[in-house]
Amino acid sequence: MERQPGNNDDWMMVSRWATAKGVPTTYEAAREAFQPFYWGATAGPGMWQGKWLITPKLVEKWRGRGS
Numbered sequence: 001m002e003r004q005p006g007n008n009d010d011w012m013m014v015s016r017w018a019t020a021k022g023v024p025t026t027y028e029a030a031r032e033a034f035q036p037f038y039w040g041a042t043a044g045p046g047m048w049q050g051k052w053l054i055t056p057k058l059v060e061k062w063r064g065r066g067s
Helices: 010-020 027-039 056-063
Strands: none
Touching: 010 027
């Protein structure tokens, strides 16, 4: 399903998947339902485990170069 056009957005993919399975779901409803699983909730961390590519130290270095 991820490879179908327009499904590069997690919430859109969930909405389309649920609708295809017989549960008509809007983008907003999919986002609201899936958000705690993705980002995490008070019960624990979510599925998103991304790593920041730009460190605060690097930002400070760039800042020192002037504009």
